[in-house]
Structure formats: structure tokens, C-alpha cells
Amino acid sequence: MLSHGLVTLLSAAVLTTVPGTAAARPANHPDPGREGAWAGYSIGRSATEGVPRSAAPRAGGVAGMDVSGHQGAVDWAKAWADGARFSYVKATEGTGFISDSFGQQYDGAASVGMDRGAYHFALPDRASGAAQANYFIDHGGGWLPDGRTLPGALDIEDNPYGEMCYGMAPQQMSDWIAEFSNTYELRTGRYPAIYTTTRWWDRCTGANPDFGANNPLWLARFAPEMGPLPAGWDFQAIWQFANSGIFPGDQNSFNGDAAQLERFTL
Template sequence: MKKAMLTSALAATAAARSMPHFKRQSNSSTVQGFDVSGYQPNVNWDAAYNGGLRFVYIKATQSTDYTNPDFSSQYEGATNAGFIRGAYHFADGTVSASAQVSYFAQNGGGWSSDGITLPGMLDLEGDCIGVDWIQEFSDGYYNMYGVYPVLYSSPSWWEQCTGNSNAFVNTNPLFMACYDSTPCTPQGGWPYFTFWQYADSNTYGGDSDLFNGDYSQLQTLATNG
């Protein structure tokens, strides 16, 4: 997730961009969404929903010493507007994974089987983090909630930092970052991506995302993990 404030020029570019098209085995339906952080404190949630977006990931925490000061108001706004929503944690490989998953859980990253809460997402970008660290965070989250976190990364980061590990294919949904009009080949042996971040801007703020399935499948993810 980009840390810098998005400019109005970027937002205008995103608005003009046509939506990407792709096919997945046995499923070509998609749901539009976006992700935001503390750099977008004043999202017009009703406008975003009326504009066709249906899910959002909101940054909650980073490492063990940062909590998004706008998270609660953003989460409440998204909920009131009707979004399926979830929280994400920006990983810091220099600090214990167990400590970070606890910090995330204590500051908005929890999950419940209510049909509107997406499993927490682990944001993996920037400095490399190894497979063992990711596994510790993933297992810690699972032990708390009975679901595995969504893993966000670009194909290039995953290949460089994990050696293109396939350790998470059977447990964790993939949130693939690939800024193009067509999706990249999913990294790490995943047969498909669950979410795709296809642009680093959005008309309503943040980044533009797709869920690789229809709305009922998105609800299932928010119900069963």
C-alpha cells in the first residue's frame, strides 16, 4: 500500500481508466473495491458505495508502535455505508511476528464470522521479510481467529524475498499487487489471486482493487475466512 498522499491528478487518472478484464478458471465475476490508510482520513463512503465499490481494506497498524489514528472513524464509516470491510497490518521484519500479530489484533485487526468482516490482511512490501516470519504471523492469526490472514505482495517482492515460496498456497488468500490492465501471473504457486490491486489510485481515495469472484463469494470469505 502506498504511503504517500495521493494527488488529485492521480485520482482523476484513475477515474478515467477503464476497468481491467480477466478470466479465472470457472469464474469471471469480479467485485470492485479499494484500500485506504491514514492518508485518506475523509473518505466519502456513501459516494464510494454508490459509485459501485463494495469492499475496503483499511490500514490499522504497522510494526508494534503505529496505529492509524483515523482507523475507527474509517471503519465505522465503511460499515455504515454497507461495505464489506477488513483491516490490514503493515509488516516490519525487524520486530517479532508474534508481537505484531497481537498488536494488530488489539487495534482493529480481529475477525468474526459475521458476513461483513474480511480476514485481516498482512501487507508485505519494502524491505524483505522471510518465510519463517510470515509463517509465524500467519499461524498466530489463525490461532486467534481460526482463519488465516490474507497475504498482500507484488510478484517481484515475493520472488525476491521468499524465493517464490509456495508455503502458503493452501492456507492464505493472495492479494496480488500488479499495476496493469491485465493481471500478472500469481506468484508463489497460487493458482489464482483472491484480490488484485491494479492501480495505486482511486476516484474515492487509496488504491483500486478487485475481488476475484462474485458478491456472494465475497460474503462467504467474510463468513468463513
């Protein structure tokens, strides 16, 4: 069990700036624009994670998708007809951004019968883990045991606006993630899923194995095979395997059948 103790962060980390205004973005990253970054924004920067690719739903598991404001209004009836049974929707980024598309996307997914959840794009150098978890929950990222809501997800990957690990040492980063996770659990009763890449996790947390016991893994890797998992996890809950395909946004596969997906919401 992760500690519920609060951690001390650098005072310079507490900012509430709009995404993209704090620093120049790294080379090889596209301009995130007014909608900010999205789940999978940084993939393709390293050959070890494959390159963006289009794909049909994978055999086995349950097909799903994830979207952000970059997809705008989604045709949910078509996505359902094409086979998507769950979706994650970007809600927030840092403590200064709320997706204008969140309502249409989150409620629209539910309206056609999909299980849906919200995700938060983390900016650990802008504000504390507790501040960002509370901001996320207060703007659509909560969880209810209604059999329809996926656990909220923390999207933690390459910094879109600066140094890969946000200028934080592995222990600082691990403490930040723990603070976010513990705050989310205290308020909702559920630990958040963690969306990440193996490369980022093992470098920026120092291959911290402590989160696998409580936090479901949403693995990001655009490739035919998942490859090695981040330290601490023996299996993934969800695999994001392509950034385009039959569904709007990114293509995902839940690691289980429909009954197991239903249990994942409880």
C-alpha cells in the same frame, strides 16, 4: 498446513520504533510521513510491476478499494454510490503505529453496507511475527464470522525504510510470515490474507510455495494485466490494480461475484 511451531528470530529484530525512524528510506520511495507506509507504497520501483496509474473499476468481479491515514476521512456514502462494495483499511504498522483514521474508515465502510477488513503493514526487522500479529489484532485487525468482516491482511512488500528484504534471508522471512499467519489463525480462527507483489515474494521468500494453501492472495500490480502470480498461488482473491481512480485510495477487484465475496467473509 503450515506449522504452528514458533521460530527463532534474530534478537536485533525486536524493536518498537515509530515508522520511518530506524533507517534511511530507499531511493525512489516517497517520504511515508506521519501516517507511515501503505499498501502499494513500493510499487513503481520496478518496471516489472508497472507504474502507478488511475483507473475505473474493472469489468468482472466486485469493485473495491483500500485506504490508510493518507486518505483521511473518507466519504463512504459516495464511495458506495460509485460502486465500491468492499474496502481494506490500514490499522497498524510494526508494533509502534496505529492509524488515527482507522475508526472513521473501518466503521464508516460498515455503516454504508460495505464488507471491510483491516490490514497490517509488516516491518519484519522491527519485531517478531507473533508480536506484530498480536499488535494488529489488539488494535482493530481481528476477524469475526459476521458475514461483514474480511480476513485481516498482512501487507508484506519492499521495505520503506531500508533494504528491500529487511536484511533477512528467504528462510528467515518465510519463518517470520508463518509465525504471523499462525498467530493470527490461533487467535481468530482464520488465516490472514497476504498482500504482496510477485517480484518481492519470489525474491524475499525465495519463491516459497507453502502459503497458497491457507492464505488468500491479495495481489498488488499496477498494470492492465496481472502477470504471473507469486509462487504457491494458482489464483488471486483480490487484485489491487491502480493507486487512484473513482474510489478514494487504491482500486481493487475481488475475484468473484457478490455471493462469493460474502462467502469470503465467513
